[in-house]
Amino acid sequence: MDLSIFGIQSTTLAITAALTGVLLVAAALIIAWLIGPRSYTEMKGEPYECGIPTRGESMAQFHVGYYLFAILFLMFDVETVFLFPWAAICRSLGTGALAAVGTFLVILALGLAYAWKKGALRWK
Amino acid sequence: MKETFDFSIVTTWLHQLLSGCMPAWLATTTECVIIAVVLLAAYSLIAMAYIMYERWVCAWIQCRLGPRRVGPWGLLQVFADVIKILQKELITLWKSDKFLHNLAPYLVLVASMLTFACLPWGRGLQIIDFNIGAFFIIAVSSIGVLGILLAGWSSNSKYTLIGAMRSGAQMISYELSVGLSVLTVVCLAGTMSITGIVETQADGWFLFKGHLPAIIAFIIYVVAANAENNRGPFDLPEAEHELTAGYHTEYSGIHFGFFYLAEYLNLFIVSGIAALLFLGGWQPLHVPGWEGFNEMMNCIPSLIWFLGKAFFMTFIFMWIRWSFPRVRIDQMLALEWRYLMPIGLVNLVLMAIVVTQGWHF
Numbered sequence: 001m002d003l004s005i006f007g008i009q010s011t012t013l014a015i016t017a018a019l020t021g022v023l024l025v026a027a028a029l030i031i032a033w034l035i036g037p038r039s040y041t042e043m044k045g046e047p048y049e050c051g052i053p054t055r056g057e058s059m060a061q062f063h064v065g066y067y068l069f070a071i072l073f074l075m076f077d078v079e080t081v082f083l084f085p086w087a088a089i090c091r092s093l094g095t096g097a098l099a100a101v102g103t104f105l106v107i108l109a110l111g112l113a114y115a116w117k118k119g120a121l122r123w124k
Numbered sequence: 125m126k127e128t129f130d131f132s133i134v135t136t137w138l139h140q141l142l143s144g145c146m147p148a149w150l151a152t153t154t155e156c157v158i159i160a161v162v163l164l165a166a167y168s169l170i171a172m173a174y175i176m177y178e179r180w181v182c183a184w185i186q187c188r189l190g191p192r193r194v195g196p197w198g199l200l201q202v203f204a205d206v207i208k209i210l211q212k213e214l215i216t217l218w219k220s221d222k223f224l225h226n227l228a229p230y231l232v233l234v235a236s237m238l239t240f241a242c243l244p245w246g247r248g249l250q251i252i253d254f255n256i257g258a259f260f261i262i263a264v265s266s267i268g269v270l271g272i273l274l275a276g277w278s279s280n281s282k283y284t285l286i287g288a289m290r291s292g293a294q295m296i297s298y299e300l301s302v303g304l305s306v307l308t309v310v311c312l313a314g315t316m317s318i319t320g321i322v323e324t325q326a327d328g329w330f331l332f333k334g335h336l337p338a339i340i341a342f343i344i345y346v347v348a349a350n351a352e353n354n355r356g357p358f359d360l361p362e363a364e365h366e367l368t369a370g371y372h373t374e375y376s377g378i379h380f381g382f383f384y385l386a387e388y389l390n391l392f393i394v395s396g397i398a399a400l401l402f403l404g405g406w407q408p409l410h411v412p413g414w415e416g417f418n419e420m421m422n423c424i425p426s427l428i429w430f431l432g433k434a435f436f437m438t439f440i441f442m443w444i445r446w447s448f449p450r451v452r453i454d455q456m457l458a459l460e461w462r463y464l465m466p467i468g469l470v471n472l473v474l475m476a477i478v479v480t481q482g483w484h485f
Binding site for chain 2: 002005006007008010012013014016017018019020021022023024025028029031032033035036037038039044045046047048049054059062063065066069070072073076077080083084087088089090091093094095098101102105108109112116121122123
């Protein structure tokens with residue numbers, strides 16, 4: 001049980017907050033739809049570019065560099081998830097756990113160093 | 125010593141009043157509705173206040189007058205803007221993915237609303253209070269990236285695609301540094317709950333309590349939070365001379381307004397988190413030994429303390445934004461992956477050593 005304000009469960013409150021966000025967007029969209037003008041022109045649906053018709057497909061394959069960074073991000077993000085429980089109680093766990101986590105971090109840092117040496121961190 | 129006012133007196137009273145006159149499930153529902161209304165009001169008020177704040181600070185830094193015409197000191201300018209933006213037509217491109225195009229603003233706004241509800245506004249004045257609060261904040265705030273990527277991809281335009289890709293790469297990269305800074309503070313506080321983090325700072329803010337590692341974590345947090353917000357020198361996802369407006373180029377009217385709203389709310393959220401993690405949340409400034417001074421500081425309500433710290437942090441973010449030229453994408457990624465990230469990792473170990481050896485104050 002994880003209680004928050006008014007003694008309501010935090011999960012219920014999180015759902016309430018999410019629904020509030022949805023409500024805000026939906027209400028504003030409905031107001032805008034009611035009072036906004038609507039007109040039809042052929043050119044309105046064209047993408048915003050230099051004024052000439054678009055060439056080729058816009059949902060195209062993209063630079064692989066972003067993909068490399070996403071993979072690296074995944075590695076370190078999962079690492080952060082692993083470290084959170086340790087960080088919360090590292091005071092009582094003491095030096096032994098610190099040494100274990102230090103080893104874990106060194107292995108990760110080696111991974112980062114490898115990616116660095118391979119040139120994955122250099123933008124091409 | 126006299127404590128600052130506890131807002132849980134008000135909420136307990138309201139809870140007793142409601143459960144006295146209706147069944148438990150109805151009382152809970154009513155309370156949820158009250159919370160939703162308060163959230164909506166606070167969300168829109170803070171967003172409007174921040175838009176005005178940014179325009180005034182920007183004008184002041186650039187030696188301009190800023191908005192002055194509508195209402196006293198231009199205060200009504202932002203209301204005029206809201207009314208104007210509501211009246212605009214919503215345009216959807218022929219080739220765009222209509223469902224995803226409409227879904228993206230929901231994701232961005234819901235992410236910021238969830239994080240917004242986690243902030244501690246004052247003693248006993250916090251809506252969502254998970255025992256893994258710090259983790260929850262990091263988890264939900266990263267939903268915003270999905271909205272931005274969807275917005276860019278579904279618009280089916282080249283500017284938006286490039287803007288979204290840059291924004292995605294930037295936000296996920298700097299999220300790591302934000303996460304590591306939060307981790308450092310969790311390590312020092314010994315708890316992940318927001319209330320716990322604020323309460324352990326009663327005898328001194330973490331910025332002063334945590335030796336060098338806390339100061340390093342604070343600086344890393346300020347840089348990384350600026351970048352995660354796509355602001356300041358890191359605003360290349362919407363670099364206007366290259367990409368017109370980045371990922372929201374093809375959004376018009378209130379659809380664009382949602383991204384704008386979420387951007388300013390995220391600015392408030394990162395300032396609030398900085399205040400919460402490093403500047404003691406709603407805790408007043410206390411100097412050990414100065415009893416009279418501490419007593420005086422306790423007279424200021426905790427809500428004012430929190431908002432004051434958040435606005436102060438925002439001022440620093442705005443100052444950075446209007447002072448530095450935009451960085452290039454390779455410089456931006458190099459800064460994160462070659463400097464902030466390794467420094468953050470070493471800093472975490474340093475903090476763990478400080479904590480386990482009991483060197484902190």
